[in-house]
Amino acid sequence: MLKLYGSTTSPYVRRIRIWLANTQHEFINLQVFSEQDRELLMIKNPTMKIPMLEDDVDGATQIIYDSRVIYRYLTEKFADPALTWEQENQLTLIDSANDSLVQMFILSNSDIQADEDKLFFKLQKERVNAVLVQLDAYVASGKFSSWNYPTVCLYSLIDWIEFRKLHNMQGLTNLLEFHDENSQRIEVTATDPR
Template sequence: MKLYGSTTSPYVRRIRIVLSSTEHEFLNLQIFSGADRDLLASRNPTLKVPCLEDDGRVIFDSRLIYRYLAEKLGHTGLSWEEENQLTLIDAANDSFVQLMLLKRSDFDISQDKMYYRLQNERIEAVLGALSEQVDAGGLTGWAYPEICLYTMIDWVLFRELHNMKAYPQLLAFHEKHHHRIEVTATDPRN
């Protein structure tokens, strides 16, 4: 089993955490240029990470990779509530990624432009909804939705995309899981 990705991607990190007790090869790629970009393109036409190669199959997306791994490794499938939680997490994560890529491409994302406003509006709405769920006693375990929430929050803090101070419940959630062995082993700061 081969996992193609980068150490800084929150989508890759969630799969690395899921695979933490499963033998696999992790290929840490420089995904934006050079030979690694070519390798990624040869495996995944979306040119995104993660990408999983196993038993002659290539799976292109973290959500599908998790579904595949859950089936293969005998993990419990996701409930509809968990699927909805993942939709929220992925929506905010995708918006954060878009804003980061724009910023790295020298766009002034602080301007009052519709695209930037929509991304920021989505981020705040989702963070608010997730914060309410945590405050109401949700997302208390360490299953795939919690892993995804943790990796998103940690990546946002790592990239300094949002200080999260308006969401103390999410910061407390992050702190609660910060010292897990699989979290420290996949920390992008190392």
């Protein structure tokens, strides 16, 4: 049986949880900052990041790291179609905004305040702004009209931004409408971190 390790609040974990909604699997909710769960991560995953997927293949345990690699593994396992290059680029945009926001969120939780004049924060905010504007335009042009993996990832990002109050979404009306339109899907409500 597939085992997905993660936390209920991670946007990277949530995208895989949503994607696996109709697939039998076990979700192991980790408290990633607790000593016991950090030890488990250290044993199973040297990156010490979530999500991580465990699968028994022909009697051997296969562990897959990183949401993007997990998705690729699942598409091969279940013979799903591969992503197009356009979809790969969409994921790169989504992941870059996610990565920047995760870094700033961790720094904030470490009592390091975002200083607009510091290069690190300036670059992260610049990236997030540029990516969200591009994603807003993509939504307006219909690029996220099908409920597929990139769409799931975009939803997980926008919902996490709203949940954690990480970015002012004012003016990004297409992204906000996209969020509202998909917020009542059963797999979305079942994985809501709130």
